[in-house]
Amino acid sequence: DADVTQTPRNRITKTGKRIMLECSQTKGHDRMYWYRQDPGLGLRLIYYSFDVKDINKGEISDGYSVSRQAQAKFSLSLESAIPNQTALYFCATAYGDTQYFGPGTRLTVL
Amino acid sequence: GENVEQHPSTLSVQEGDSAVIKCTYSDSASNYFPWYKQELGKRPQLIIDIRSNVGEKKDQRIAVTLNKTAKHFSLHITETQPEDSAVYFCAAAMNSGYSTLTFGKGTMLLVSP
Numbered sequence: 001d002a003d004v005t006q007t008p009r010n011r012i013t014k015t016g017k018r019i020m021l022e023c024s025q026t027k028g029h030d031r032m033y034w035y036r037q038d039p040g041l042g043l044r045l046i047y048y049s050f051d052v053k054d055i056n057k058g059e060i061s062d063g064y065s066v067s068r069q070a071q072a073k074f075s076l077s078l079e080s081a082i083p084n085q086t087a088l089y090f091c092a093t094a095y096g097d098t099q100y101f102g103p104g105t106r107l108t109v110l
Numbered sequence: 111g112e113n114v115e116q117h118p119s120t121l122s123v124q125e126g127d128s129a130v131i132k133c134t135y136s137d138s139a140s141n142y143f144p145w146y147k148q149e150l151g152k153r154p155q156l157i158i159d160i161r162s163n164v165g166e167k168k169d170q171r172i173a174v175t176l177n178k179t180a181k182h183f184s185l186h187i188t189e190t191q192p193e194d195s196a197v198y199f200c201a202a203a204m205n206s207g208y209s210t211l212t213f214g215k216g217t218m219l220l221v222s223p
Contacts, residue, residue: 031208040119042199042215043154050208058210059111090153097142099211101153 003027004102006091012108019078021105023091031094032074034058034066036087037104043090049074081109112137114202116214123190124222131217133200134182140202143176143183144211148197157198158185190221 004025013019023032034046045058047066055066063085065077078085086109091102113136123129135143144159160167160174160183167174171190176183187194197218201211 033210040215042116043213045210045212048210059212097144097159098156099146101155103153 004091004093004100006089006102006105008105009103010106012110013081014110015082017081017109019081019107021076021078021089021091021107023074023076023102025072025091025093025100025102027093027095027100028071029093029095029100030071032068033092033094033099034064034074034076035090035092035101036060037090038087046076046089078107078109081107083109085109112140112202112204112212114200114212114214116200116217118217119215120218120220122220122222125190125192127190129187129190129194129219129221131185131198131200131219132182133184133202133214134180135202135212136181137202137204138178138181139204141205142203142209143174144201144203145174145185146199146201146213148199148216150196154199187219190219192221192223195219195221 007022030051033048035043044060049068067075089105092099116133141162146154147157148154171188173186197216199216200214203209203211
């Protein structure tokens, strides 16, 4: 679904580095989410935003921060990356009950 | 908060067989239960959902059943095909719309030709 895009698609970084993952959408949806996917652990919610002025912590927000720059943009930051933040990260938007996922960003922290 | 358990973690079937994936949830206030399919290397996509006022919902070869009393719901896939091979996630939410989904850990379904 090209309406939800994520950059970068792959990133390798070192412990202690600051990393920003970006999500953009052209769907015009107010609700946006950041998830983390690890093998055997499913999809876990990091942060979510119901509109530009709304930011909420999810299940696993420690070590992460977000910024909702506009309706269309929702960025996830790792202030000081650590190896156990190595994972596949998905951004999603929602309209009605359906969530629409981006293609994912594979992040490796060495 | 809500907790969703999903079983089995892996499921192997022969083409043409049926597959059943089961989930249980902990919060009786949950009333919306979607299922997402994630093909290898792809993003999760919604395939079917059910609300608590409905006991069963079908869409061609897939169906979902809900037992509110027991707090469990299941995905049924009949006449499986190789293209059904994927990871399937169940989820639960207290209210559809302005709430968050709690996902199960996923089931990897492998359909052998």
